[in-house]
Amino acid sequence: MRYLVLIVLLVSVGGGAYIYFNLPATTAVAATAVVAGDVAPDFQLEDTKGNRVSLSALRGKVVMVNFWATWCPPCKEELPSMEKLNKIMAGEDFVMLAINIEEDGRSVVPTFLKNYPHDFTVLYDDKGTVRQQYGVYRVPESFIIRKDGTVDKKVIGAIDWASQKTIAYFKELVKG
Numbered sequence: 001m002r003y004l005v006l007i008v009l010l011v012s013v014g015g016g017a018y019i020y021f022n023l024p025a026t027t028a029v030a031a032t033a034v035v036a037g038d039v040a041p042d043f044q045l046e047d048t049k050g051n052r053v054s055l056s057a058l059r060g061k062v063v064m065v066n067f068w069a070t071w072c073p074p075c076k077e078e079l080p081s082m083e084k085l086n087k088i089m090a091g092e093d094f095v096m097l098a099i100n101i102e103e104d105g106r107s108v109v110p111t112f113l114k115n116y117p118h119d120f121t122v123l124y125d126d127k128g129t130v131r132q133q134y135g136v137y138r139v140p141e142s143f144i145i146r147k148d149g150t151v152d153k154k155v156i157g158a159i160d161w162a163s164q165k166t167i168a169y170f171k172e173l174v175k176g
Contacts, residue, residue, distance in 0.1 A: 033135025036153055040065070040145045041133040045099065045123040048109065053097065053123055055145070061093040062173045063145040064161075067125075067136045069102050070112040074158035075140045083118040084162035085170065092174045093147065096120035101131050101139060147176060 034041065040063075044054040055063065066082065068075040086096045098120055100109050105124045113122065125131050134143065144153040152173065160166065 036151050038151050040151050043130040048122045058095050060147050061095050064096045066098045066142040067101055068140045070108050072139045078158035079116050081161040086120045099123045099125045101125050
């Protein structure tokens with residue numbers, strides 16, 4: 001009986017310690033998460049062609065920044081509507097950036113893109129730096145950035161980016 005009590009006590013203490021030491025990271029992410037009205041943190045990441053892309057170089061354009069992963073079903077679900085929105089907004093002051101958050105993104109993304117081809121820019125955040133800057137903890141998570149560099153909206157989860165309402169929203173943002 002003593003051993004059973006001891007085992008239960010050790011499991012409880014161990015579980016409590018695990019939860020305690022993992023809570024601050026979650027709280028820190030939530031506390032530093034970028035929200036509407038914030039200036040979008042600048043970043044510089046490499047795209048699938050080896051080019052460096054920085055957010056600050058896109059000032060003067062509306063930018064959609066989407067954090068995603070190849071293993072994420074909702075991310076795959078929204079890709080066709082993202083591609084459609086990107087085509088509709090072609091020629092406008094609009095840029096779509098899809099930031100892959102996987103540590104092994106450089107090895108898994110090329111194969112993924114063969115199965116899910118599209119024209120918008122894909123960037124690698126394999127070190128998680130930009131993900132952390134933005135406080136992203138779920139995917140997909142998107143930030144709509146105005147021409148002046150402030151975040152207009154934050155969208156958590158997949159949506160239909162090609163709906164009439166969403167297209168009208170982006171057209172209005174581009175007008176300024």
